[in-house]
Amino acid sequence: MDGLAADILESTDHDKLDESEAHEIERARCGDVEAFERLYHGHAAAVYGLCLRMSGSHAQAEELTQEAFVRAWRALGGFRGEAALGSWLHRLAVNVVLENRRSARRRSARVVSVEDPASLGKAKPESPDRTMDLERAMADLPEGARTIFILHDVEGYRHEEIAAMQGLSTGTTKAQLHRARRLLREALG
Amino acid sequence: MKCGEVLSRLDDYVDDLLAPRERQAVRTHLQTCVACRTREESLLALVKQAHDLARPVEPPSDLWPAIAGRLGDESVRRPRPSRWRRRTLPLRWLGLAAAAVVLVAGTALTTAWLVGRRTVDIRPPAGADMGAPMSASLGPEGVRLKDERRQLLAAFQARKGRLMPSTVKVVEKNLRIIDRSLGDIETALRKDPGNRDLTFLLAGTYRQELDLLRQAVQLSNDDWTGGKNEKS
Numbered sequence: 157m158d159g160l161a162a163d164i165l166e167s168t169d170h171d172k173l174d175e176s177e178a179h180e181i182e183r184a185r186c187g188d189v190e191a192f193e194r195l196y197h198g199h200a201a202a203v204y205g206l207c208l209r210m211s212g213s214h215a216q217a218e219e220l221t222q223e224a225f226v227r228a229w230r231a232l233g234g235f236r237g238e239a240a241l242g243s244w245l246h247r248l249a250v251n252v253v254l255e256n257r258r259s260a261r262r263r264s265a266r267v268v269s270v271e272d273p274a275s276l277g278k279a280k281p282e283s284p285d286r287t288m289d290l291e292r293a294m295a296d297l298p299e300g301a302r303t304i305f306i307l308h309d310v311e312g313y314r315h316e317e318i319a320a321m322q323g324l325s326t327g328t329t330k331a332q333l334h335r336a337r338r339l340l341r342e343a344l345g
Numbered sequence: 346m347k348c349g350e351v352l353s354r355l356d357d358y359v360d361d362l363l364a365p366r367e368r369q370a371v372r373t374h375l376q377t378c379v380a381c382r383t384r385e386e387s388l389l390a391l392v393k394q395a396h397d398l399a400r401p402v403e404p405p406s407d408l409w410p411a412i413a414g415r416l417g418d419e420s421v422r423r424p425r426p427s428r429w430r431r432r433t434l435p436l437r438w439l440g441l442a443a444a445a446v447v448l449v450a451g452t453a454l455t456t457a458w459l460v461g462r463r464t465v466d467i468r469p470p471a472g473a474d475m476g477a478p479m480s481a482s483l484g485p486e487g488v489r490l491k492d493e494r495r496q497l498l499a500a501f502q503a504r505k506g507r508l509m510p511s512t513v514k515v516v517e518k519n520l521r522i523i524d525r526s527l528g529d530i531e532t533a534l535r536k537d538p539g540n541r542d543l544t545f546l547l548a549g550t551y552r553q554e555l556d557l558l559r560q561a562v563q564l565s566n567d568d569w570t571g572g573k574n575e576k577s
């Protein structure tokens with residue numbers, strides 16, 4: 157069987173996906189915007205959190221989150237359930253942030269800075285002080301080191317994955333991570 | 346192994362990236378060197394703290410309305426064909442036609458599967474009327490689809506003179522095929538009005554039809570004349 161019928165009947169790997177989510181994904185893949193809205197609401201906080209950590213700005217995080225979900229809508233036809241939707245969206249959002257950063261860098265040499273480092277802590281008032289300190293210290297890192305630190309130590313990507321995403325060697329990503337950790341330990345005392 | 350050598354490997358040690366022999370050498374040093382062990386503990390604490398940052402954060406406002414607005418734009422706005430794409434337009438339409446046939450074949454088979462029939466005749470009926478009736482089972486979404494479909498059909502009819510005749514022929518042929526498929530689903534739905542899968546299939550097939558119409562209208566907006574204008 158081929159085409160739309162195959163898309164529907166072949167379904168996705170239900171062993172790896174929540175049943176109801178798999179159903180919503182199938183519907184969204186066939187153009188059901190309401191199903192996609194439900195998927196959005198299930199994953200918005202995770203994607204927004206990632207965008208906020210990587211951009212350091214609420215305004216940018218909102219734009220990046222929107223862009224990530226618009227791209228997800230476009231690319232959903234290629235999603236076959238090999239990974240959980242959350243992981244797929246996470247990776248897609250990382251790519252959106254990195255592409256955005258590359259574009260911004262091309263437009264100007266201006267380094268992305270955090271609009272208000274303290275606001276990152278305010279997003280989660282229950283965060284302990286040490287977490288707020290770390291977020292503030294992260295905001296002061298050079299952009300390259302900051303990106304590698306977030307992708308590796310916060311988001312859990314491996315050096316090989318980060319290198320592929322960034323077009324760098326693993327030697328460079330390791331060096332940047334080492335630099336970020338050293339600067340952070342110095343900042344945190 | 347000396348302190349300098351250990352400290353240069355401490356990140357990889359904490360990340361478990363060292364070869365077994367190297368890892369053992371670092372571990373042995375850490376058991377006897379308080380200064381290096383302090384650095385290791387500091388590094389482990391930092392990594393743990395960083396890991397704890399990976400938490401969801403609710404957006405301060407609902408971003409869905411803006412996203413939904415852009416999805417609407419995405420479905421309507423199509424990239425303007427480049428000169429290269431214009432030259433290869435017939436191939437695009439062949440692809441569209443093939444996709445439509447595959448779609449309808451798949452849809453018809455799915456309909457058959459859903460209603461328990463053994464086979465479905467997917468041949469386009471001679472002289473089929475373009476524009477199958479819109480099922481009431483789609484509710485408000487059906488009203489929206491119907492409205493958009495009516496507008497696109499009108500736009501296509503008004504501008505099809507700007508397309509190559511062979512292109513118009515392909516579009517109309519595929520619209521008839523899709524409409525035949527829609528008719529099959531509508532018939533099945535009348536027999537089984539509560540079948541949500543059929544309703545879902547119906548909506549998807551309508552959207553495919555709208556997509557075909559949008560592309561046809563977009564191409565007519567681009568004033569495709571088979572490349573004749575490009576030579577002037």
